[in-house]
Amino acid sequence: xxxxxxxxxxxxxxxxxxxxxxxxxxxxxxxxxxxxxxxxxxxxxxxxxxxxxxxxxxxxxxxxxxxxxxxxxxxxxxxxxxxxxxxxxxxxxxxxxxxxxxxxxxxxxxxxxxxxxxxxxx
Amino acid sequence: xxxxxxxxxxxxxxxxxxxxxxxxxxxxxxxxxxxxxxxxxxxxxxxxxxxxxxxxxxxxxxxxxxxxxxxxxxxxxxxxxxxxxxxxxxxxxxxxxxxxxxxxxxxxxxxxxxxxxxxxxxxxxxxxxxxxxxxxxxxxxxxxxxxxxxxxxxxxxxxxxxxxxxxxxxxxxxxxxxxxxxxxxxxxxxxxxxxxxxxxxxxxxxxxxxxxxxxxxxxxxxxxxxxxxxxxxxxxxxxxxxxxxxxxxxxxxxxxxxxxxxxxxxxxxxxxxxxxxxxxxxxxxxxxxxxxxxxxxxxxxxxxxxxxxxxxxxxxxxxxxxxxxxxxxxxxxxxxxxxxxxxxxxxxxxxxxxxxxxxxxxxxxxxxxxxxxxxxxxxxxxxxxxxxxxxxxxxxxxxxxxxxxxxxxxxxxxxxxxxxxxxxxxxxxxxxxxxxxxxxxxxxxxxxxxxxxxxxxxxxxxxxxxxxxxxxxxxxxxxxxxxxxxxxxxxxxxxxxxxxxxxxxxxxxxxxxxxxxxxxxxxxxxxxxxxxxxxxxxxxxxxxxxxxxxxxxxxxxxxxxxxxxxxxxxxxxxxxxxxxxxxxxxxxxxxxxxxxxxxxxxxxxxxxxxxxxxxxxxxxxxxxxxxxxxxxxxxxxxxxxxxxxxxxxxxxxxxxxxxxxxxxxxxxxxxxxxxxxxxxxxxxxxxxxxxxxxxxxxxxxxxxxxxxxxxxxxxxxxxxxxxxxxxxxxxxxxxxxxxxxxxxxxxxxxxxxxxxxxxxxxxxxxxxxxxxxxxxxxxxxxxxxxxxxxxxxxxxxxxxxxxxxxxxxxxxxxxxxxxxxxxxxxxxxxxxxxxxxxx
Numbered sequence: 001x002x003x004x005x006x007x008x009x010x011x012x013x014x015x016x017x018x019x020x021x022x023x024x025x026x027x028x029x030x031x032x033x034x035x036x037x038x039x040x041x042x043x044x045x046x047x048x049x050x051x052x053x054x055x056x057x058x059x060x061x062x063x064x065x066x067x068x069x070x071x072x073x074x075x076x077x078x079x080x081x082x083x084x085x086x087x088x089x090x091x092x093x094x095x096x097x098x099x100x101x102x103x104x105x106x107x108x109x110x111x112x113x114x115x116x117x118x119x120x121x122x
Numbered sequence: 123x124x125x126x127x128x129x130x131x132x133x134x135x136x137x138x139x140x141x142x143x144x145x146x147x148x149x150x151x152x153x154x155x156x157x158x159x160x161x162x163x164x165x166x167x168x169x170x171x172x173x174x175x176x177x178x179x180x181x182x183x184x185x186x187x188x189x190x191x192x193x194x195x196x197x198x199x200x201x202x203x204x205x206x207x208x209x210x211x212x213x214x215x216x217x218x219x220x221x222x223x224x225x226x227x228x229x230x231x232x233x234x235x236x237x238x239x240x241x242x243x244x245x246x247x248x249x250x251x252x253x254x255x256x257x258x259x260x261x262x263x264x265x266x267x268x269x270x271x272x273x274x275x276x277x278x279x280x281x282x283x284x285x286x287x288x289x290x291x292x293x294x295x296x297x298x299x300x301x302x303x304x305x306x307x308x309x310x311x312x313x314x315x316x317x318x319x320x321x322x323x324x325x326x327x328x329x330x331x332x333x334x335x336x337x338x339x340x341x342x343x344x345x346x347x348x349x350x351x352x353x354x355x356x357x358x359x360x361x362x363x364x365x366x367x368x369x370x371x372x373x374x375x376x377x378x379x380x381x382x383x384x385x386x387x388x389x390x391x392x393x394x395x396x397x398x399x400x401x402x403x404x405x406x407x408x409x410x411x412x413x414x415x416x417x418x419x420x421x422x423x424x425x426x427x428x429x430x431x432x433x434x435x436x437x438x439x440x441x442x443x444x445x446x447x448x449x450x451x452x453x454x455x456x457x458x459x460x461x462x463x464x465x466x467x468x469x470x471x472x473x474x475x476x477x478x479x480x481x482x483x484x485x486x487x488x489x490x491x492x493x494x495x496x497x498x499x500x501x502x503x504x505x506x507x508x509x510x511x512x513x514x515x516x517x518x519x520x521x522x523x524x525x526x527x528x529x530x531x532x533x534x535x536x537x538x539x540x541x542x543x544x545x546x547x548x549x550x551x552x553x554x555x556x557x558x559x560x561x562x563x564x565x566x567x568x569x570x571x572x573x574x575x576x577x578x579x580x581x582x583x584x585x586x587x588x589x590x591x592x593x594x595x596x597x598x599x600x601x602x603x604x605x606x607x608x609x610x611x612x613x614x615x616x617x618x619x620x621x622x623x624x625x626x627x628x629x630x631x632x633x634x635x636x637x638x639x640x641x642x643x644x645x646x647x648x649x650x651x652x653x654x655x656x657x658x659x660x661x662x663x664x665x666x667x668x669x670x671x672x673x674x675x676x677x678x679x680x681x682x683x684x685x686x687x688x689x690x691x692x693x694x695x696x697x698x699x700x701x702x703x704x705x706x707x708x709x710x711x712x713x714x715x716x717x718x719x720x721x722x723x724x725x726x727x728x729x730x731x732x733x734x735x736x737x738x739x740x741x742x743x744x745x746x747x748x749x750x751x752x753x754x755x756x757x758x759x760x761x762x763x764x765x766x767x768x769x770x771x772x773x774x775x776x777x778x779x780x781x782x783x784x785x786x787x788x789x790x791x792x793x794x795x796x797x798x799x800x801x802x803x804x805x806x807x808x809x810x811x812x813x814x815x816x817x818x819x820x821x822x823x824x825x826x827x828x829x830x831x832x833x834x835x836x837x838x839x840x841x842x843x844x845x846x847x848x849x850x851x852x853x854x855x856x857x858x859x860x861x862x863x864x865x866x867x868x869x870x871x872x873x874x875x876x877x878x879x880x881x882x883x884x885x886x887x888x889x890x891x892x893x894x895x896x897x898x899x900x901x902x903x904x905x906x907x908x909x910x911x912x913x914x915x916x917x918x919x920x921x922x923x924x925x926x927x928x929x930x931x932x933x934x935x936x937x938x939x940x941x942x943x944x945x946x947x948x949x950x951x952x953x954x955x956x957x958x959x960x961x
Binding site for chain 2: 010012013016017020021023024027030031034035036038039040086088089091092093095096099100103107110111114115118119120121122
């Protein structure tokens, strides 16, 4: 069997989608956390001066924002390093990685910000 | 480079003659064995068109019934069947198959390939569509058509409220069709990633291929939730396992979640391919390269992701917390942005070019105009307070038709006229096409624009009649008149297409002056598409090098070297487009037909409750699929073969990542999604459903789970060792490991079957027991398949299909075993650890 260098290359499509994968993770964690928290009554428990469920959801949101920030940094680095014999496609992948990372960050902010202002289980 | 570099002295005529002999399809009954993508794609499209006509006739019956108040044209029972079948036929039997047909036909041609990655799989998918669709549509002849609405909400569709066979027909027929959809989804992903011409790196891939790549992933991820939901509801109806029955721990909302996890992405599964078609046509009519390519690729990917976060947008009124509503409302608004990006890119392309008004362009303007309306009402419906007001009214009916007809049907009609010369070799005549457009366009807006107001006045959907005092008569009458005008337009369109196909003027090559590769072929194209496959260096190869078409026909590029009677195409690195293998495609075969026929026996026997026959059908299908797998591959090791342009490439059985490898990986994405939904259902019922806790939990005795997990780990180990033994000492050394794997799989399968038999109360007792049993069956099924794969690959080792170079069988078995061991462990954890912690 001859090992082809193509074996890992489609992984780049997943990397390029990283910003939206992190956003999808934030969406799942926020919705699942909200559903489970409401079912188990976590909103009746006080933590750090607020109800525990809001604190949990805000923390989940914050973790994902930090992840988005880190990924944005990584994507920009990818853009800077996009040189070599396949520079055209490398630039393209780095470009869509950066744009998708920005989209993911904006989406995470837009969808998750409500956890700070709305009561969780009303 | 000269022709002699490639063809060893063949003249172009001899080259084409040889290729025609290799790619020839059988006639007579042998047509059932054809697998060529052009033939299968056209069959899909014809089937989709037939179903469209059936769905259209049903729509006319709906409009005839609603034209006046207190109308007695059809009774309520018939009306329930009619509107259910209209939605079902249009969504499952027209839209998806039509998209798939267009993609199967067009993709290899725009990608510069000779066929798809798995031609037999697409033939199998077509037959599943025909058989499943026939079950669903045929039920109308017996007055047994589904009648619970196209989204089959429980408890209405449960046995208690729909005791007849109607709902079973939907569940079984549509599941059969979904097998087809997932098969085609896998086919498309692998084709787009691996089967392109040389130099077609990701940044040079046509936007239609990008749109189909995103769509195919969405099919692979989006259909399993509905397949699972349909299995659960059918099992509930057939065996009384109460997944959705509230007084035994089930929850009707679980169905809604599973359905809309599929249902909302489905809208984009229909819309995105249409945008891809638009992005292929607009540059031709603008006479300018596409403006904003990268932004549109990002927009397609973003739409694909965000569309999976909209499903509760259909469930605003079921009573969930405001904060959750805000999540879904925000996502529903957000998804409009990438769609707008595509619109601006199309406008920018037209703005930058010198557009001319061909007939397809007229239909594209119809799309641009109509879809904007649908998008705007979509944003309105994303807003929770507005949705509460108009939920389940005709406003929603108007919105969804603006989105689907505007966003899919108009681009499809444009595409039909645009690619008619490619398919038929004949030029369209614009006169009838113009008339058809205006009838459809005016008829559509007369029908559905006013329907917004009917909805705002409070008329609910799915009522078979209404009282004159409500004041809806005039609005409905206008809608009905518009509907019939639109139907006349569609009838004219079909007549026009048939006439043009039969009697149109012969088209010359590339009649629109397009830049994409499909127009570099003779019209209509040969079954092998291209005599040789070019090296491309831009997104519009025919604009970059006008002489390319003649060079390809002359055999001056890759694979202009017929040999061994092989149907060959290039395999490339998924990112760079660098050729890395020669893919030898399978020819005509009876296996797709026999496999689909065996599944038909299974599904139909299950429907009519002949369970022994259903088991026989499943067994026959298993044997046929194993024989199908047996027929693949080579029995001798290969060295690199000349591919053209001085390159030598290995045939795909000799490389590490042939299409079969990627197909297996993508199959696991679909399978894993189904498993994730199963876990979601288990936890959802536990956390949310009324009637919990159940009367009893699983027997905590660790013997059964210990046997199951140990056997799975042992099986995964044997599969791993078999790969290494083959690499080190040849296939003979792998056989003992595969025999051990067979035994491990059988033991694990037995252990999982023992769970519902011995460790829990009967699954009819409570939704908890039903869910546990279903998860155990899922584990047993995978362990059983793992055992069969060990057996199959072991036999192929003995038969000479496997060697250290040709090791795909063993690696696929290892992959399956790894997946099975992982999900098996998760199942045991969920079934045994969670109750232990929770109680």
